[in-house]
Amino acid sequence: MANKRMEVATKSDKPLFIPFITAGDPTAEATIEIAVTLEEAGASILELGIPYSDPLADGPTIQAASKRALQGGMSLEKALQLVPEMRKRGLTIPVIIFTYFNPLLQYGEERFVNEAAELGIDGLLVPDLPFEESEHLDQLCEQNDLAFISLVAPTSKQRMIKIAQRAKGFLYCVSSLGVTGVRNELDPRVYDFLKTVREASNIPTAVGFGISSGEQVRAMQKHADGVVVGSALVTVIGEQEEALKEKETRPIALRNIKTFVSSLISS
Incomplete structure (x- = not known):
């Protein structure tokens, strides 16, 4: 049985816009309101990152966001509980949990998948779990109507095709080897890579890692079905940290976030 929210999002005629935010950055309440604002701004799917003390795939921007969130007491369990609150405030788009394997293992894979399904979460992405070791978690997700991203x-071309053929929901294409972070220029070899993957995949492809400007978003949309924007958005959230913490000033900060997203996705 396919996840309904994911199906609706990925079958849209519009290019997919998938923002990444860190749960609890700068506060739990701010995270809920940022999520709703992102949907209003045009987000198709939300990636909700779990703060972790040793985020191997993340550059300094998201590491700093994780640090802020952890200092505020955010955890995997608390992050999951944010999603039903987002739903109560009107969030309708799919929510993907982005977490490293160690916190997931400590929490319990079956416990996580069962709770995620109950709480209105639509998928899971584990960046440090190799494809070759992901079958058990993939099956657990499938049994609970979650997309394992x-x-x-x-x-290698053979490995890329194998991953593309087994992918669910959308296929997250990494634009370059290395950690996340804003890049002024993308490696020109990314276009051949995206062509190979897109031809092998039965589901939409979304490209991420380094997408940070409207120009890059538009360039990537010619070669993929959507884009993931993380570090550039997390930078803006970090700049608005103090305003986001306070109820009185939060609306201004949310408006600034919305303006930034509009600058990325307006044609």
Whole structure:
């Protein structure tokens, strides 16, 4: 049985816009309101990152966001509980939990998947779990109507095709090898990589890692079905940190976030 929210989002005629935010950055309440604002601004799917002390795939921007969130007491369990609150405030788009494997293992894979399904979460992405070791978690997700999102990087063609053919929901294409972060220029070899993956995949492809400007978003939309924007958005959230913490000033900060997203996705 396909996840209904994910099906609606990925079958839309519009290019997918998938923002990444860190749960609890700068506060739990701010995270809920940022999520709703992102949907209003045109987000198709939300990636909700779980703060972690050793985020191997993340550059300094998201590491700093994780640190802020952890200092505020955010955890995997608390992050999951944010999603039903987002739903109560009107969030209708799919929510993907982005977490490293160690916190997931400590929490319990079956416990996580069962609770995620009950709480209105639509998928899971584990960046440090190799494709070859992901079958058990993929099956658990499938049994609970969650999309297990696969990451594919420009490696061997045979491996890329294998990942693309097993992917669910949307296929997250890593635009370059290395950690997340804003990049002024993307490696020109990314276009051949995206062509290979897109031809092998039965589901939409979304490209991420380094997408930070409207120009890059538009360039990538010619070669993929959507884009993931993380570090550039997390930078804006970090700049608005103090305003987001206070109820009185939060609306101004949310408006600034919305303006930034509009600058990325307006044609």
